[in-house]
Amino acid sequence: MKDEATYRRLFRTALLIRLVEERIIALYPSDKIQSPVHLSIGQEAVAAGVCDGLRPDDLVFATYRSHGFYIAKGGRLDVMFAELYGRTGGISGGKAGSMHLAAPEVGLMGSSAVVASTIPHAVGAALSADEGACPVPVRGQRPCRA
Numbered sequence: 001m002k003d004e005a006t007y008r009r010l011f012r013t014a015l016l017i018r019l020v021e022e023r024i025i026a027l028y029p030s031d032k033i034q035s036p037v038h039l040s041i042g043q044e045a046v047a048a049g050v051c052d053g054l055r056p057d058d059l060v061f062a063t064y065r066s067h068g069f070y071i072a073k074g075g076r077l078d079v080m081f082a083e084l085y086g087r088t089g090g091i092s093g094g095k096a097g098s099m100h101l102a103a104p105e106v107g108l109m110g111s112s113a114v115v116a117s118t119i120p121h122a123v124g125a126a127l128s129a130d131e132g133a134c135p136v137p138v139r140g141q142r143p144c145r146a
């Protein structure tokens, strides 16, 4: 661990991801959430750690377990929940839901349920990226470098 401030920042992000996903668990039986959800409980540190080392303009291509990467990349929680609720105020107008979260403004380019499809997406982004940019495809909870 580098220093106390880094530890606290990583812990805060991981805790936020956990609390958001526990809230999703609590809400799900109410039928307010309009899409299937896939959680990453116990894997919060992966998203927190990977995204902490990224620049804001580095790109992440996530899977259907994307809440953690969305949050760690700096996505807004209010529009994420609006998206899960199927509302027009959601990031994708309520049409994408949990499985296809995207927040291009913070570098989360999208989330795909097709296993390993993030890899060609990230390679394409890497080939067209500016020098030094770092597209990160996530497969399962195992991010790699494009």
Ligand SMILES: Cc1ncc(C[n+]2csc(CCOP(=O)(O)OP(=O)(O)O)c2C)c(N)n1
Pocket: 065, 113, 114, 115, 116, 139, 140, 141
């Ligand atoms: C191309 C493709 N083949 C098969 C599936 C069916 N499928 C859905 S989840 C899954 C397992 C994925 O395992 P992993 O990448 O480790 O993610 P995890 O859900 O365990 O986090 C499979 C094979 C799929 N979605 N896409």
